[in-house]
Amino acid sequence: MASSSESFCFAAVGDVHGRMNRMVSFLQSWSKRARRDLAFVLQVGDFEPHRDEADLATMSAPARHKHLGDFADYHQKRRHFPWPVYFIGGNHEPHGYLDTHPRGFQLTENCHYLGRVGVIDLRGLCVMGVSGIHDEASFQKPHPPLSLLGTISNKAFTYFHEEDIERAMSFGRADVLVVHDWPSGIIADEDREVLAQQRRSPDADAVGNEYARLLAEALHPKLVLCGHLHKSYRGALIHASGADSQVCCLASVEQGPEAFAVFQVSPLGIQEITHLGTQESP
Ligand SMILES: [Zn+2]
Structure with a gap:
């Protein structure tokens, strides 16, 4: 945790699916309206940084979802990210590009892949990212x-494996844990009925995966960020120690403001800034 009295904001962004321009314009307009700077941006996967058609061909997705998106402009420096962006891999990524650097790398200015499992210190905040989704049949096999x-199948590259979870656990702690799919068991009893009535709503008992939950229980992050289901939700995990982890599940950038969250970090902890002032949609 930030030990100094420094206070700063950072943003979290849900599945981008190549819409980097929308991501940047939404956060720029928030920053302008709120008169607050962002120290960095954390992104929960399905970022889709395709440089070209060859990258796109290595993504697991039905043909109708294969679009080049905005990234080539950032890679070729016609556009730039105004803040450092750190992302993990989801289940729709150019593996032919990202998997050449499983420990993470900088793709272009202000754009960093955290790797299959990556830990980074950002302004005193220990941020851990674990890429991929769960698949029981592949879990114990190596990548x-x-x-x-x-x-x-490109799909074979989209999973996290036991070796990743073990490596993540070996770090012992994190302040912020970034995963693609939700941890299981985060839906509060009082939300079950409301969720059940919503369209395309996840089943409260089936949603998420046990390994994301296991990581949260072992690492005691103050905050868990996730996406994948393209649905906004705020939950919590209460640990045996009595400590808890806030869980922030984000919608996709295409869906609008619910894809975004901004957090203030201060000696008091990590607090979400609610009401992002979303009169202007991205
Ligand atoms: Zn997605």
Whole structure:
């Protein structure tokens, strides 16, 4: 946790799916209206940083969802990210590009992939990212070698594996945990009925995965960020120690303001700034 008396804001962004321009314009207009700077941006996966068609071809997705998106402009420096952006991998990513650097790398100015499992200190905040989604059948196997890309299903590259969870656990702690899918068991009893009535709503018992939850229980982050279901929700995990983790589930950028959250970090902890002032949609 930030030990100094420094206070700053950072943003969290849900699934981007190549819409980097919308992400930037929404956060810029928030920053302008709120007269607050953002120290950095954390993104929960399905970022889709395709440089070209060759990258796009290595993404797991039905053909109708394969779009180049905005990233090439950032990669070729025709546009730039105004703040450092740190993202993890979701289940729709150019594996032919990202998996050449499983420990993470800088793709272009102000744009960093955290890797399969990555830990970074951002202004005194320990941020851990774990890429991918859960698949029981693949979990105990190692990651397929990148040399098999193109000969096996792209989907085989979208999962996290036991080796990733073990590596993440070995760090022992984190202030912020960034995962793609939700941890299981975060829906509060009082929200079950409301959620059940909503369209395309996740089933409260089936939603999420146990490994994201296990990580939160082991690392005791103050905050867990996730996306994947394209649905906004705020939950919590109460640990055996009595401490808790806030869980912030974000919608997708295409859906609008619910894809975004801004947090203030101060000696008091990490607090979400509610009411982002969303008169202007992105
Ligand atoms: Zn998505």
